[in-house]
Amino acid sequence: MRIDILSVLPELLESPFSHSIIQRAINKGLVEIHLHNIRDYSSDQRHHRVDDYAFGGNAGMVMQIEPIFNAIEALTKERQYDEIIYTSPDGEPFSQSIANQLSLKGNVLILCGHYKGIDQRIRDHLITREISIGDYVLTGGELAAAVMTDAIVRLLPGAMNDEQSALTDSFQDHLLAPPVYTRPAEFNGWKVPEILLSGHEKKIAEWQLQKALERTKKLRPDLLSDDNL
Structure with missing residues (x-):
């Protein structure tokens, strides 16, 4: 390009x-x-x-x-x-x-x-x-x-080390991205949701979609309008 x-x-x-x-x-x-x-x-x-x-x-x-x-x-x-x-x-x-x-x-x-x-x-x-x-x-x-x-x-193939990362960005599916966490699993008494530590890919994907929908409805409900879907 x-x-x-x-x-x-x-x-x-x-x-x-x-x-x-x-x-x-x-x-x-x-x-x-x-x-x-x-x-x-x-x-x-x-x-x-x-x-x-x-x-x-x-x-x-x-x-x-x-x-x-x-x-x-x-x-x-x-x-x-x-x-x-x-x-x-x-x-x-x-x-x-x-x-x-x-x-x-x-x-x-x-x-x-x-x-x-x-x-x-x-x-x-x-x-x-x-x-x-x-x-x-x-x-x-x-x-x-x-x-x-x-x-x-950043969308060009090869521009990012992990090309799948761009596909899960906010707005790609008219949704905001779900919350993300990293190590340690507990800090200052604040814990990472147990589902993300389970290793169960299907349930994790369902949780992420649900959280993405909740965040979008709360912060950017306009993205869920008929014009965008």
């Missing part, structure tokens, strides 16, 4: 991709992640400006159409992208289901929003999908791109 990320502050993304599962996946050749500075595609050779005032007099600056167009055009000449994603607070909510879908793609391009957003014509003509990581506004889309990339890459 290859993920290209367009940003005005690509250095913000260097650290998240240099550690843990993502770094191991890169080292194994499972994924390529390339960061591109949108300023490199600006026609303003002196200041590399990529923003301007909004038509209509609204407050805030808007990312110009030309540098973004130039950047996307240059990259799409080199390869075909399965998705060109724009990180936007008004995009569709990011979810485990979307992460699953994107992990099956070959080439993905992510455009990080900034300022008051990007010229609408880019969204109308070049973007194939708009995604939000929550109902709040960030300084830029770099953190959103990092979140999405992390969620996608």
Whole structure:
């Protein structure tokens, strides 16, 4: 898989991709992640400006159409992208289901929003999908791109030491994960549930499902709605 990320502050993304599962996946050749500075595609050779005032007099600056167009055009000449994603607070909510879908793609391009957003014509003509990581506004889309990339890459076969682990994560079956415990079996008088020490796989699986349902009903009942099932 290859993920290209367009940003005005690509250095913000260097650290998240240099550690843990993502770094191991890169080292194994499972994924390529390339960061591109949108300023490199600006026609303003002196200041590399990529923003301007909004038509209509609204407050805030808007990312110009030309540098973004130039950047996307240059990259799409080199390869075909399965998705060109724009990180936007008004995009569709990011979810485990979307992460699953994107992990099956070959080439993905992510455009990080900034300022008051990007010229609408880019969204109308070049973007194939708009995604939000929550109902709040960030300084830029770099953190959103990092979140999405992390969620996608950990699903790639071979990225995790135990591939079954990702299949039991929260949200994979529209349920929160059940409680988990480890050694020692008793600490400070607090005991691990006896069923987990029994070695009876079927009963343990039934207990875990029951606890997952209880946690989901209590904390995220929306996941059990008809729309999600």
